[in-house]
Amino acid sequence: MCGIVGVVSKSPVNQLIYDSLLLLQHRGQDAAGIATANGSNFHMYKANGMVRDVFRTRNMRSLPGNTGIGQVRYPTAGSASSEEEAQPFYVNAPYGIILAHNGNLTNWRQLKEEMFRIDRRHLNTNSDTEVLLNVLAHELQLTSSGLSLDPDTVFNAVGGVHRRVKGSYAIVALIAGYGLLAFRDPFGIRPLCLGKQETAQGTEWIVASESVAIEGVGFEFVRNLLPGEAIYIDLEGNLTSRQCAAKPTLNPCIFEFVYMARPDSVLDGVPVYNARxxxxxxxxxxxxxxxxxxxxxxxxxxxxxxxxxxxxxxxxxxxxxxxxxxxNRYVGRTFIMPGQAxxxxxxxxxxxxxxxxxxxxxxxxxxxxxxxxxxxxxxxxxxxxxxxxxxxxxxxxxxxxxxxxxxxxxxxxxxxxxxxxxxxxxxxxxxxxxxxxxxxxxMKQAVRDINPALLDFEASCFDGNYITGDVTSDYLDTIERARLLPSAQQDRDPAGDGSHDGDGPARSQLHLQLSA
Known part of the structure; x- marks a missing residue:
């Protein structure tokens, strides 16, 4: 579980993204990151820790631009203490893409192998987000025929991602010199919401994991993205959307309504508070x-x-x-803390x-x-x-x-x-x-009583039914063996909230000059 946000604005977005991440802090306390686009330049800053601890005034000043994305991380794959696996992630070709992800890929190991053997792409971490970013980059490279990029090309690439990737994913991504891309997996497992704001300069757009992060920064909540749907917003604020999955079905994670989401959020037409x-x-x-x-x-x-x-x-x-x-609100969530002692x-x-x-x-x-x-x-x-x-x-x-x-x-x-x-x-x-x-x-009926269109849910932790169809007993055995490895346990942050020994959180600063 993570929280993501993406903004296309008429003015600098660094403070807006920071404020949105504060509203999504309940979705992850391990790491935070913001990336902005200023013309052909990407700027990124990310680190382990809570939002308020990661970003200082000097960091915010280093994030210029009217378009950007952000993420708060709750680790489910890779190493919790590794600063390199904080999001967003960047790849330089094609065009230059920065991406943040909420969810978990169930076939990321297979995809990582394909990246090396077939796509000839090198991955530097064990994060499934880096895998997903490289799959998107490869599909975008296959669908684009020249230097220019149009919505059809972008949506065709997202269709390729849907065909290759298994699991849950809600995505926000920046394409250098072009705009913001956001999309949701074909089952709609993880939530993603759209909002807008009318200004004298034109329409501004925001995409976020929960509606509370949209309304809390003064935007108007528009709707939830559909499963398999992608939206593309260019730098002028023109929005285009398309269904990119062959057979999408809406199966939102039922645990979002029970525990994960804030009660003042609306997910897939359901006010979370009312559902509870x-x-x-x-x-x-x-x-x-x-x-x-x-x-x-x-x-x-x-x-x-x-x-x-x-x-x-x-x-x-x-x-x-x-x-x-x-x-005591100053102690980290016990649900996240590894180690029973x-x-x-x-x-x-x-x-x-x-x-x-x-x-x-x-x-x-x-x-x-x-x-x-x-x-x-x-x-x-x-x-x-x-x-x-x-x-x-x-x-x-x-x-x-x-x-x-x-x-x-x-x-x-x-x-x-x-x-x-x-x-x-x-x-x-x-x-x-x-x-x-x-x-x-x-529990399902409580949610359906509000939105009868929600015919079913992702409820695998209760009923063992994994809707993506690729999770077997052998798969569970494999991930459990990996989880129980002593080295994996040592890699996980024993405080559960991204804290560290030493002088402070690990930091990562990135400034990139890109050709649009």
Whole structure:
């Protein structure tokens, strides 16, 4: 999971992209980068760390131009601590392209081999984004017949990318001297939104992972890109769009609605906040069916993403809603942190339980999901330590039983607490008196209740159905072996938020003189 943004404006875009990345910071805290185009010049600055830590005034001054892209990274492939794998990525031919990517390619190893054997392209990192950039560059080289570039040529190249690449991808790319290209994979797994702003100088355009990054900088949200669709915006602000996939189907990642996206975003016609409220309604009905004789005194969320669901659960059950856990916002997301020892320690640093809300009560705790179970176990113990008589745990998502290979850094199957266990076994393991999971169909229906056109979703971490058709048990075995290699573990940032020992984050500065 990453956050991307691209802008074609009538004035300098460096501050606009910076502000948009701040609004997308929840999608990745490992690294940040901005690239701008000023005539035939590309300028790029990227580094490991949070947006506010990566960019200083001197860096912003070195990013002139009215067109640009940016990205906040959450690593799913390659090395989390490698500054070279921060995005955007650049290739000099044809034309000069800078690209940023949200998602994960499932056939990137095969493509990397093809790059060397067939396309004669050298890749310098293990990032699937560099693979994707070189595939796009190669297809653009095949479709272009001269020095000039037109929308038809660009869209034909995107069609070639769709034919070769498997997995999830939402893309923003700059083509030197021409403009901005953005496109979404044929299944629409990862989100991508379009916005605009009318000025005295003309129309300005923005593309971003979530609508909150569009509206938050003063632009008007227009729509979500369709699966397989590409849009091309030239330097004068002329926008052209085309469907570039042969058989596109909309299967957005259901985990975006549960956890990943900000609640004030609208994804594929669905306000995320409203979807989470409805998930709470369905979860409350499940609790009534499964625990009809269990007395519940109070409902509490685990802040922040489970609040809407928890409020609706309390409302439907006719039970008081209370905020018993308080969050320290200056500790990194535990979901991202590798290594259970670090994760377990960080839960106590991140959350504090108020005894007055727990003492002598039967407490129903609502969380957005349960992945490894380590955090849930700590939370249950915190509730007991604060004086709870009974602890009932409810998950607004179904049991996570399978890895996610489309851009969310889920652990291996053996690390997933629900993999190979019954709900009762998971309840015992996390220490809860009772455990209730949301039903998968109810979760999907909560989103469909808002947008009935969403017929199905990418929900592989719950049902093991990988919609791209190329993920087998052998494939999962391969990526899990790679993940468990000691060297791979050492490469991952133990703090989980891009922090480093030493003087500060690693930096990368690029200024390129290109011929348009």
């Amino acid at each position: 409220l409805l998930m709470g309604n369905y979860l409350a009905e499940k609790i009534k069916r499964e625990l009809p004789h269990v007395e519940i005194d109070v409902v509490m969320p685990i802040p922040d993403s489970s609040r809407p669901a928890a409020m609706q659960v309390a409302n439907k059950l006719g039970v008081e809603y209370r905020e018993g856990f308080f969050k 670090v994760r377990k320690k960080s839960v106590r640093q991140k959350l504090n339980a108020m005894g007055v809300e727990f003492k002598g009560k039967n407490v129903l705790i609502v969380d957005d999901s349960i992945v490894r179970g380590t955090t849930s176990q700590e939370i249950v113990q915190m509730a007991r330590d604060a004086g709870a008589t009974k602890v009932i745990f409810a998950s607004a998502a179904p049991p996570v039983r399978f890895p996610n290979v489309y851009g969310i850094d889920m652990p291996t199957r053996s690390e997933l607490v629900a993999h190979g266990r019954t709900n009762e076994e998971v309840a015992r393991l996390i220490g809860a008196d009772h455990l209730v999971y949301q039903d998968l169909e109810d």
